[in-house]
Amino acid sequence: MRRKLCILCMLSILAGAVLCACQGTEAGRVPASENTEQQSAWAEAEPEGRGTASFLGAYNQVFAGMQGGRAALIYLDGDCVPELLILKDGEYQMYFFDGSGAKRIPLPDEGMRANAYGKRYAIESSEDSGTIFYWFEYVPGKGLVRVHGGDDGARRDYYLVYRNGAFDMELAADDEGYVWNTYDAEGDIANEAFSNRLAELGYDRLVCCTYLYEDVETAYENMGRMPDAGRALEDFVSGKAAAVEYVESRCEVPEQGFGGRSFAEISEELTAGEPWWEGVEYVDFDNDGEEELIMHGYAGARLYFDAVGDRVVKVLRTVFTTEVSYVAEMDEKRVVVKTDLIHGGRKCYWVMTYDGCGCLTDWFKLSAEYEGAEYGAGDRYEYRGRAISMEEFEAIRDSVQGL
Secondary structure, eight states: OOOOOOHHHHHHHHHHHHOOOOOOTTSSSOOOOOOOOHHHHHOOOOTTTTOHHHHHHHHHHHHHTTTOOEEEEEOOOSSSSOOOEEETTTTTEEEEEEEEEEEOOOOTTTTTOSSSSEEOBBBBSSSTOOOOOEEEETTTTEEEEEEEEEETTEEEEEEEEEETTTEEEEEEEGGGGGOOOOEEEEEEOHHHHHHHHHHHTTGGGOOOOOOSSSHHHHHHTTOOOOHHHHHHHHHTTSSSSSSSEEEOOOSSSGTTEEEEOOOOHHHHHHTTTTTGGGGEEEEEOSSSSSOOEEEEEEGOOOOEEEEEEEEEEEEEESSSSSSEEEEETTTTTEEEEEEHHHHHHHHEEEEEEOOSSSSSEEEEEEEEEEESSSOOOOTTEEEEEEOOHHHHHHHHHHEEEOO
């Protein structure tokens, strides 16, 4: 049986809340938590029973039998003993220690996958949906996890809760047919209800496990390792490090398969070689309390980057003319808005919400189609795939406040 909670154990659990989060503290960047001294105390706390390392022996036995892969130790639930995360053959596996041995935590369905590789969401176009690496995403101490399934033609996110040695599915989303589809355990639900439930259930606090190791002992020794998101972005902009745009090869050591380019190379392409288009800004576009990086380019082109652990990764690219984009605010949250407003006969807005793991958690299309110079009451208006009135179109459009 697992040990009961104690005050010292709670300190360790809270330490897990910051083990794998991307938290920058550099000047000019907003820290993910204001109480860094308390975070340090949590990270240094030694939970009762860790000295015996009985769980380490059980985890070592499991990992050694796999002959390869990468491992991390995380505090998934609310007790004193960390869980074992393994990346093997392109999928994540989870194990817990029940006091006598390591037990596999099964996914809710045999067909469900916890993939480490896949595609970004495809919104209207698959141009920017090449293969990427999926971080393992969880809420420390709360038993909440997001894994990525799907296949080469689509992507699906599963929001799981860990109870009594197993996962249950609470929510899911996919992008089949360039449509944002959302579900709960009973079936389809409205996009708005899905977004509200993410926050109600606590999935808006997901963080990434950004470090994986070649053995359990090293994973244990590095449980207190803290990433520096601010430094990662600075190193990218200053030319010391590249940004990850895609995955070149699927392997158990993810960083060996990352395909990246330098800031100078990306800037040259983004500005079409004309330096007056160049610019950078730091904006928290994913509501995680940290500022992300936006590179400006030719005629309004934009590239959106986030720091995940010690690496900068591309989140979104928008081009010019029909994809002019900017960061805005809607319902007290930051969103990225992509627009097509210069063509006659239509006005289109794609409104996208990202989280701190660089994952798209909501998007919708708002559009007007008309003949002539301006739209009117008898024209066609659409919101989230359904027809609406002109008044509704204008009200929703006006609710997205540009920054």
